[in-house]
Amino acid sequence: MEAFTTYTGRAVPLRRSNVDTDQIIPAVWLKQVSRTGFDKGLFSAWREDPEFVLNQPRYEGAGILVAGPDFGTGSSREHAVWALQQYGFRVVIAARFGDIFRNNSTKMGLLPVVLTGEQVEALQSAVEKDPALEITVDLDGREVRWGADTASFEIDDYTRWRLMEGLDDIGLTLRHADAISGFEGDRAAWLPVTL
Amino acid sequence: MGRTLAEKVYDAHVVRRAEGEPDLLYIDLHLVHEVTSPQAFDGLRMAGRRVRRPDLTIATEDHNVPTTDLLKPIADPVSRTQVETLRKNCSEFGVRLHPMGDEGQGIVHVIGPQLGLTQPGMTVVCGDSHTSTHGAFGALAFGIGTSEVEHVLATQTLPQVKPKTMAVTVEGGLPAGVTAKDLILAIIARIGTGGGQGHIVEYRGEAIRSLSMEGRMTVCNMSIEAGARAGMIAPDETTFEYLKGRPHAPRGEEWDRAVEYWTSLRTDDDAVFDKEVVIDAAELTPFVTWGTNPGQGLPLGDSVPDPATLADPVERQSAERALEYMGLTAGTPLRDIAVDTVFVGSCTNGRIEDLRAVAGVLRGRKVADGVRMLVVPGSMKVKKQAEDEGLNEVISAAGAEWREAGCSMCLAMNPDKLTPGERSASTSNRNFEGRQGPGGRTHLVSPAVAAATAVTGRLAAPADL
Numbered sequence A: 001m002e003a004f005t006t007y008t009g010r011a012v013p014l015r016r017s018n019v020d021t022d023q024i025i026p027a028v029w030l031k032q033v034s035r036t037g038f039d040k041g042l043f044s045a046w047r048e049d050p051e052f053v054l055n056q057p058r059y060e061g062a063g064i065l066v067a068g069p070d071f072g073t074g075s076s077r078e079h080a081v082w083a084l085q086q087y088g089f090r091v092v093i094a095a096r097f098g099d100i101f102r103n104n105s106t107k108m109g110l111l112p113v114v115l116t117g118e119q120v121e122a123l124q125s126a127v128e129k130d131p132a133l134e135i136t137v138d139l140d141g142r143e144v145r146w147g148a149d150t151a152s153f154e155i156d157d158y159t160r161w162r163l164m165e166g167l168d169d170i171g172l173t174l175r176h177a178d179a180i181s182g183f184e185g186d187r188a189a190w191l192p193v194t195l
Numbered sequence B: 001m002g003r004t005l006a007e008k009v010y011d012a013h014v015v016r017r018a019e020g021e022p023d024l025l026y027i028d029l030h031l032v033h034e035v036t037s038p039q040a041f042d043g044l045r046m047a048g049r050r051v052r053r054p055d056l057t058i059a060t061e062d063h064n065v066p067t068t069d070l071l072k073p074i075a076d077p078v079s080r081t082q083v084e085t086l087r088k089n090c091s092e093f094g095v096r097l098h099p100m101g102d103e104g105q106g107i108v109h110v111i112g113p114q115l116g117l118t119q120p121g122m123t124v125v126c127g128d129s130h131t132s133t134h135g136a137f138g139a140l141a142f143g144i145g146t147s148e149v150e151h152v153l154a155t156q157t158l159p160q161v162k163p164k165t166m167a168v169t170v171e172g173g174l175p176a177g178v179t180a181k182d183l184i185l186a187i188i189a190r191i192g193t194g195g196g197q198g199h200i201v202e203y204r205g206e207a208i209r210s211l212s213m214e215g216r217m218t219v220c221n222m223s224i225e226a227g228a229r230a231g232m233i234a235p236d237e238t239t240f241e242y243l244k245g246r247p248h249a250p251r252g253e254e255w256d257r258a259v260e261y262w263t264s265l266r267t268d269d270d271a272v273f274d275k276e277v278v279i280d281a282a283e284l285t286p287f288v289t290w291g292t293n294p295g296q297g298l299p300l301g302d303s304v305p306d307p308a309t310l311a312d313p314v315e316r317q318s319a320e321r322a323l324e325y326m327g328l329t330a331g332t333p334l335r336d337i338a339v340d341t342v343f344v345g346s347c348t349n350g351r352i353e354d355l356r357a358v359a360g361v362l363r364g365r366k367v368a369d370g371v372r373m374l375v376v377p378g379s380m381k382v383k384k385q386a387e388d389e390g391l392n393e394v395i396s397a398a399g400a401e402w403r404e405a406g407c408s409m410c411l412a413m414n415p416d417k418l419t420p421g422e423r424s425a426s427t428s429n430r431n432f433e434g435r436q437g438p439g440g441r442t443h444l445v446s447p448a449v450a451a452a453t454a455v456t457g458r459l460a461a462p463a464d465l
């Protein structure tokens, strides 16, 4: 996955709560068997509305999505993360995330940043006032900075390290292949097999 | 200090624990379907990896499959390619597959329990958020993304941070006419769509213990709608009774040893949950949703809420938007809402007991004029059992359509869809905008309410008939 250290760029405010993954990428887009081409499906139902934020030229090219609480709830589809990334987002900021979405994001190098509801609101207002506002998301320093404001966020050391190094989880796990084999040797005999 | 059920199962699967790193958790059963797996198999191929334990992996075709004309190729070429890709991947990597038309085919969360593959104390994962269903057996079961599917295929493990635990205790017995679906909809409305975030919920109390395995699966299924990672119920006689004799359940002495272990899987008296919620079963009545997230639900006897009365600005805004999308006016009694379509099925309510409940209401009655009702069994086995019991005849005689097994209108990836503006009463689990077809409007209901609604054409409970 792509390593993430710091991103500086513009943001787009999405003033909606409970943006479930069915909205991020509707089911009809899930029929693809490749990993590419999902940018067209991002928020595809909402993008039919010319007023929708992503259709507003002033937010074009933004790399940070600032959303309402409970972003990415619902279905486990990782396609939601691919769609956001392929559209050009590197960071999503919200007060709360769906667990699976958040997990999927960190596997792919899309940074989910949790700020408080007030901080999210302040950032959304700042961006609405000045869409050209430059925002820095600094994973190393665990900080979001814009104008004169700074908001720090929490992320566990391990996930931060993995994101900053851009490391593939499977490779890391396979270093412990012996431990896995050892565990397998002790599993109860009644446990089912499918073959 | 004692441990909770979730902690016991979690701890028993830790392969490796190291300071400052996530635990490595062993996975006992990996369920696979066509939608979230193609990119994972591709990843394996590109890295030259194999499936570590095909014998702990099972695949089925469910999301895309049509529910009519099974003998013809799938009409939608993109759906067809996805199903064919799964077939190629399973044969290349040696994974057991139940394809369309096979007697073992069905929704991934219906076939695991049906085969006896889902057992107490196991870890179960699938690239599908409703994997929480399997927690009804006292298994730790959760949904994962495609990167994690690839990780489990390659290593049979997952890096995990131990989730927090939450108890939802439902005290007292459920009143007559109140089902597992009403109960879980009421729980979600109470704790909210984010209420369980970061937690494994354990459902406890008299009302939970009195549920059948089918009812328990309905409850655990929708844990994700409350934001929870997983839902669990401690195994007991009801669980063992359900499992005994199933194709993959232990036999003979193994059975006895397994039951002895399974019996130890309960939360210790002195264990502490990170969060606790208590619900009084006596207060519950049939429950339906009015909005576009599963937390926006109310008792059927209530009216569409007025967003202006909601104190929280985020909730108010979300309710305003939901009413606009749903085409509803505040103050309308829920019982006055007319529907165009009734959908019975999905991994929430597509099991035999659900179909019995529907047939029980429809017997000797007719689906209202102008209402289309689809009944889609959760698996081919459920379908066969229902036909052996003659339920399909009751359902067809009432004027409903009896279909083949699959996810169907739960997410409308196959031809079963709502048209824009069409309104449904659905036994599935998500009322998101467009979930059942672009512009479609969904009210989540129990099977009994679905059947009564089909008869009257408006949201109704069997007691209203």
Ligand code: SF4
Pocket (backbone or CB within 6 Å): B062, B063, B107, B108, B109, B128, B130, B346, B347, B348, B406, B407, B410, B411, B428, B429
């Ligand atoms: S029935 Fe619906 S919720 Fe269940 S697995 Fe299928 S699409 Fe997902």
